[in-house]
Amino acid sequence: MSLYANRESSSLSIRQIQQGLQAGTFSAKELAQQALAAIEQTNPTINAYTHVTSKRMLAEAERIDACRQRGETLPALAGVPYAVKNLFDVSGETTLAGAELFSQKPPATQDAFATRQLASQGALLSGMLNMDAYAYGFTTENSHYGPTRNPLDTQRIAGGSSGGSAAAVAAGLVNFTLGSDTNGSIRVPSSLCGIFGLKPTFGRLSRHGSHPFVASLDHIGPLARSADDLALVFDALQGRDKHDRFQAERETQHTAQQLEAGSDGLRYAVLDGYFSTWSSEEAKTAVYQIAQALGAQDCLTLTDAALARSAAFILSASEGGNQYLPDLRTQSERFEPLSRERLLAGAMIPAVWYVQAQRFRNYFRQQTLALFEHTDLLIAPATPCSATLIGQETMRINDTDLPVRASMGMLTQPISFVGLPVVTVPVATASGLPIGIQIIAAPWREDLCLRTAWALEQQGITYTRHTSSCMCVGCTQSPESLTSVSSSGFLPLPPA
8 A cells, every 4th residue: 555645735846945934835833734634644544643742833833934924034844854873962952862662761951953054944843753772773664653554655664764754755745754774774764765865974964862783883864755865965964063973074065055056077987796696686787777867887796795784793793792791781571582582692792893893893994985986876776676575574676585674774885884865766666566776886976876776767767655656756668668677687788
């Protein structure tokens, strides 16, 4: 069953909302009321929200309307509905991080830095979103708060750990959401729900006020239904925060105004090897379509990508396990069974393994950065396949049965391991479900990722929820006519 809140404002872009507010076509309060009504109708089915902040949203909307009535210039995100993954602090609300363990915590006394940035730009917070417990998973099949269901097919997973974030956007409930990405938790749900997601460079955005999982790998970023919306939100999120010691000192990068440069003058290459070995045929076809659209003519290999994934697992398990070790010792019964066993195992990882994983990380970073001597951007699948069924334990890739919970992020982990910026672009598959493609750039070049995503959207290459077979806008192809590729890799690439 496909579910989409088909309301007029749900299809408006951020720029259209700005124009409508300025012209008096509608008010911020009307936008808020419509979003809240959509959430009330749809959330019982998809379970994207763990808490709805209706009073705050309406109060924020009234402030925007008052500014407009006084003739003031409205901020960049005025009147735009959004929601945050329930690991970002929201003043007056309890931050759950997907876990029953935190349900009795006192409410946060202030917003997370990212939430404050968005509030300062006039965005309207609708609530807090479901996720994998502790941000440790790729499916958002939360054993305490329930699974989040994919709005495109409610029998399937939304992905994780930012599953609620992706589902809320895909269902048309809000224009954008905030998520976090340690090993793929923005990119995986974006892929499975058919939306755009941005994992910025490690250290680009402040994480202050967000519940940590793996401090040396955690990123935050936006999810949205268009490249333009994604860029506008990313621009609003930037800003130096003295309270985040992991944040790099970088100037704000104004990406939205650069989008129309598109893919002109940019060089593209496909990541082959590990990334094709662990891709389904539908993922390989999607990569080929993107490569063809961008004129990519080279395939490059990250020789140690599999080792990078293993090292990322070691860092995640070790840091996550040791963070929760005091609670595991005193109240282990409050941990969900799957989380408890993994966190306990992580806490027992020898320190020398952790040190070696960090050393390998430095080596692998240099190996990866060397690829950008030959290209500007890399292309790779975000997930091995499209969304699996809720409760499905394994998926078959490369004649191998892989555990869904651990393996849905196997193509994202090597990239976040070295902190590169990535935009996930949704592409149609012959099954009718989308799959995401990672557009990967060198550090601090989010602008190139977003320009590329925008260019693909303008070409009609990207998935849109309003069609069901081949989802390219205006495309008349049948699913059977989609270009196929060799099962041994992503070749052949288009001729020069």
